[in-house]
Amino acid sequence: MARPVSIRNEQILDAARRCFLEHGYVVSTAAIAKEAGVSEGSIFKRFGTKEKLFQESMGLPRLDVRALTEPLIGEGEIERNLEFLAIELLKFFREMIPRVLMTCSQPGLGPFDRFRNNPQSMPAVLLAGLRDYFAAETRLGRLRDIEPEVAARMLFAAVHNFAFFEYLGIAAREGEDASTFAKSVVDHLWHGLKPGSRELES
């Protein structure tokens, strides 16, 4: 009986996300409304305030890391598994990093409250998932007796940094693509830097 909704929330959130990422929090709600093709009134009917709109549009995606790692435990070559995980992580980071960086600009709105000492926060959960994978493989003897937290962190950090530099346009290495990077990182992580360590393999 009532008039049906004709504007989808996603339509507004997508536009808001584009605007915020391009211009920062200071972009005007009028600009967002125009980008979304709706009236300013509609935005406020739905989201109440600009802050709420910002938070919702900058909401972090989730990655079910356990769904990725569990099938790998004890299966295949570890190096291949790690490369696979690196690539998957990278896809995720490419989406996440711009949003995290943008929200960092608004302390109080930002991820600070959500992240601070919160083991349920997305990065903490993600890291825990990786750590559990390394722990499982260690228990199976497929890895040296390492600290799984540290190994997980190093893989995570390498990929995070790659995505971060990519986003900022920092030219770390000429024409480096993601898969080459993943292979190199895993190779170095696997064999270590110590001289002689690789040669002993044969």
Next chain:
Amino acid sequence: MARPVSIRNEQILDAARRCFLEHGYVVSTAAIAKEAGVSEGSIFKRFGTKEKLFQESMGLPRLDVRALTEPLIGEGEIERNLEFLAIELLKFFREMIPRVLMTCSQPGLGPFDRFRNNPQSMPAVLLAGLRDYFAAETRLGRLRDIEPEVAARMLFAAVHNFAFFEYLGIAAREGEDASTFAKSVVDHLWHGLKPGSRELES
């Protein structure tokens, strides 16, 4: 003959830095003036616009990485050297990261223009310095025949990530301190993850 200058630029820049980092770019110039203990007029006399003030106050510190690495080449244990470098990097990142993140919130003012494809940008120079150190040690045979770019990036990434998580308050590991972290990272990077690689040492 005229009234002498009684307000140092640093006094304003420090206040601006504190305000921007605490509240984001949206903090008002009035608040900055109050924090600095000067009039708004004085701020604009010195810096012209809020944008300029933001850029100057968020200006990135430089780290002379070669001054750190050069004395290390061929000297002492590599692992100790890497731990030392990690700690120094961390000190630097703790200062730099908040500024980079904050400026990322204002595309157009931000580091984007300064970073994009610019091999003279601070992160690129820093990374190059580390790479050269790894290359030098490799040439001396003190490292396995690795890709120095990759090794440098992995160290850089690990420290960067540590500082990043620290800033965001992400609880990666209970009560982990910097020096412990550095030791662990270097240990894993040195020996690698491959089973058996450490035991062969003895």
Next chain:
Amino acid sequence: MARPVSIRNEQILDAARRCFLEHGYVVSTAAIAKEAGVSEGSIFKRFGTKEKLFQESMGLPRLDVRALTEPLIGEGEIERNLEFLAIELLKFFREMIPRVLMTCSQPGLGPFDRFRNNPQSMPAVLLAGLRDYFAAETRLGRLRDIEPEVAARMLFAAVHNFAFFEYLGIAAREGEDASTFAKSVVDHLWHGLKPGSRELES
């Protein structure tokens, strides 16, 4: 469907005109908003900048002088016709002069650009209209063989000066009203100053 417009542009322009004429360009937009009974925001929504508002509110009225002169050609007594034109011109100048003077205060916004060497500008068109009337009457032999530009200019100038003095409150002659002034001017212009020229009539 949206809220209907409830503020007419004229409402703002009239208020702006009153304020500018009373206090000069330096009057604040806040004062204009108050005078108009609207918010400052509404003024800027409509006119963009104070400059634009000034220009629009000080826009010069037009006088269709040909519509006035054409019915007069060859009809009635010339002296009466000229008195009629003087009175009409005066009405127009009373509205126009304050605006021209006010805009002269803002070189760059003022009438300078619109007037300079522009034969389509209001004063030029007005003068041309008068000149054509004098030329037409001269062709009909109802005027001495004069230069119509000069005659037109003299009538125009006399009325312009009357309005100018009136606006500035310069007491040129005790208690002189417009119609008396018009009669006197036309009389002197018609008969000239030369002695004996009038007496010959009878």
Next chain:
Amino acid sequence: MARPVSIRNEQILDAARRCFLEHGYVVSTAAIAKEAGVSEGSIFKRFGTKEKLFQESMGLPRLDVRALTEPLIGEGEIERNLEFLAIELLKFFREMIPRVLMTCSQPGLGPFDRFRNNPQSMPAVLLAGLRDYFAAETRLGRLRDIEPEVAARMLFAAVHNFAFFEYLGIAAREGEDASTFAKSVVDHLWHGLKPGSRELES
């Protein structure tokens, strides 16, 4: 014994006049100081406020019209005398008009208070001087029995209008110079517009 004054008031007033005439009252005191080559402080030491500076720098020049007219009474041809007076008036108006127009923009500062109903004001005095000349010549029978106020006003108005249009850049007539204009005006004023009035001369 005391330090001698090293800045002349004229230096400041000239600069102020140039600035006000070019940019209007809104020009900043800083700009005036720069133009004058002195410090802002010095301006305020001398003139107290911007308003006072404006008024002093826009002060109207005086013309001793009686000194011009009295030698002419009863001497030479009237037409030549009137042309001479027109040219002298024009020189004066060229200096005066920009200042009057500029001050009109600041009601309250402007000439309003000085002009309003003030028979001692410069324009009133000027006009009275001209009127007395016409009256004197009329008494001598060298003019038709006219109203001297009106004749004076017509001459004054014609020259005023010429200077006014010149200042605004209004193209009244192609390539008209001052002396031609003066001759034409006096000729028309002298002989009048009535047909036949000239021919009777011979």
Next chain:
DNA sequence: CATGAATGAGCTTTCATTCAT
């Protein structure tokens, strides 16, 4: 439900004026 006109608080910026030297 959707609109966009209207608002007013608050922003950045300017600038006349003061003051320490």
Next chain:
DNA sequence: GATGAATGAAAGCTCATTCAT
């Protein structure tokens, strides 16, 4: 006397939010 650094009040303008339709 002369300077120009410093001020702070107020300006022009923006924009998140409300509201009448």
